[in-house]
Amino acid sequence: MSTRRIVVTSGKGGVGKTTTTANLGAALAKRGHRVVLVDADIGLRNLDLVLGLEKRIVFDIVEVAEGRCQLRQALIKDKRFDSLAILPAAQTREKEAITAEQFAAVIAGLDEFADFVLIDCPAGIETGFRNAVAGAKEALVVTTPEVSAIRDADRVIGKLLEVPMPISLIVNRLRPEMVRSGDMLAVEDVCEVLNATLVGVVPDDEEIIDTTNRGEPIVLDESNRLRTIYDKIARRLEGEDIPITSFEKPTFFKRLIGAITTG
Amino acid sequence: MIDFFKRLFGPSDSGATAKQRLQLVLMTDHLALAPEMIDAMKRELVEVISRYVEVDREKVEVDFERHDHALAMMANVPILGVARPSERAPEPLEPAQPVAAQPAAAGAPPLQQRKRRKKAQRAPA
Numbered sequence: 001m002s003t004r005r006i007v008v009t010s011g012k013g014g015v016g017k018t019t020t021t022a023n024l025g026a027a028l029a030k031r032g033h034r035v036v037l038v039d040a041d042i043g044l045r046n047l048d049l050v051l052g053l054e055k056r057i058v059f060d061i062v063e064v065a066e067g068r069c070q071l072r073q074a075l076i077k078d079k080r081f082d083s084l085a086i087l088p089a090a091q092t093r094e095k096e097a098i099t100a101e102q103f104a105a106v107i108a109g110l111d112e113f114a115d116f117v118l119i120d121c122p123a124g125i126e127t128g129f130r131n132a133v134a135g136a137k138e139a140l141v142v143t144t145p146e147v148s149a150i151r152d153a154d155r156v157i158g159k160l161l162e163v164p165m166p167i168s169l170i171v172n173r174l175r176p177e178m179v180r181s182g183d184m185l186a187v188e189d190v191c192e193v194l195n196a197t198l199v200g201v202v203p204d205d206e207e208i209i210d211t212t213n214r215g216e217p218i219v220l221d222e223s224n225r226l227r228t229i230y231d232k233i234a235r236r237l238e239g240e241d242i243p244i245t246s247f248e249k250p251t252f253f254k255r256l257i258g259a260i261t262t263g
Numbered sequence: 264m265i266d267f268f269k270r271l272f273g274p275s276d277s278g279a280t281a282k283q284r285l286q287l288v289l290m291t292d293h294l295a296l297a298p299e300m301i302d303a304m305k306r307e308l309v310e311v312i313s314r315y316v317e318v319d320r321e322k323v324e325v326d327f328e329r330h331d332h333a334l335a336m337m338a339n340v341p342i343l344g345v346a347r348p349s350e351r352a353p354e355p356l357e358p359a360q361p362v363a364a365q366p367a368a369a370g371a372p373p374l375q376q377r378k379r380r381k382k383a384q385r386a387p388a
Binding site for chain 1: 276277279281284285286292293296
């Protein structure tokens with residue numbers, strides 16, 4: 001199997017790119033794949049922190065690109081998994097410290113270490129985005145069901161279609177009860193507006209803050225509700241056809257029931 | 264009881280409002296990103312109108328404006344001359360489609376040429 005190089009991107013910041021990269025990467029590793037997660041956010045390193053690997057960083061991606069160290073030396077193995085590693089971003093350098101060509105060359109070098117390379121893209125559509133995309137063959141667009149996130153996702157999808165590359169969509173932080181009451185865009189609306197292929201829906205969950213605080217991937221927490229969700233997204237990426245849990249839109253009847261029960 | 268009806272009929276349907284607003288704003292975004300497409304549309308629009316009236320091609324303006332619930336295309340097309348109804352000869356709207364009986368109609372010929380042809384058609388009547 002040739003290495004899947006997937007950029008995780010969104011346009012807007014704060015929608016959950018890094019959390020998605022970390023947890024999906026962990027889910028893929030748990031399923032036995034060799035996974036390397038790349039932090040492409042030069043100057044704003046965070047993937048290491050979300051995964052609890054911040055104390056172990058020695059070299060970063062810019063140093064690899066500049067030939068100051070071997071790619072192998074910069075990879076930090078996550079000891080909780082057999083086959084998960086991260087390639088950290090440089091924290092004290094500018095985005096311009098690495099070119100798109102250099103970035104793509106480093107990513108291509110990861111083929112011998114990984115079955116899946118997930119590239120955690122910085123927010124925006126400038127240099128950092130272009131670098132991250134240059135290294136990828138496919139894209140995972142993360143959005144939340146909010147107008148600003150969706151508009152930015154649309155812009156990013158437009159950029160990715162120009163490359164072009166296959167695009168899958170994750171709707172993150174959905175609040176099912178708000179969808180049911182009509183106060184939040186439903187998943188089907190988001191997909192219709194963005195005209196993209198859905199690969200997963202992650203409900204909003206306070207536990208994600210808790211696991212991120214501790215630097216622990218959700219798939220390791222057997223009691224976590226989101227664990228199976230990331231596992232299913234991982235399986236869909238493998239090509240398995242698993243139906244996506246629908247968080248249905250409210251019908252008049254449902255609203256009537258809701259009004260009666262809460263009124 | 265008022266609360267009950269509020270919950271039943273609204274205003275809690277901001278999800279639908281969000282969808283409608285997004286569809287409109289994305290349409291505007293996409294238009295702004297596709298200037299070539301708009302130029303092509305402007306050219307073809309003028310082409311169609313000038314089959315019926317003579318227009319000042321240099322002064323044609325096409326803009327997109329947002330109204331409350333829809334995106335509107337505003338076209339300002341100065342007309343130089345209007346043909347009388349009897350002079351209007353309907354022609355195929357799609358110039359790309361070859362029409363056996365009227366080979367000259369294919370490919371939208373210049374205005375002058377078409378006028379002459381119309382006169383020739385009218386002569387026997």
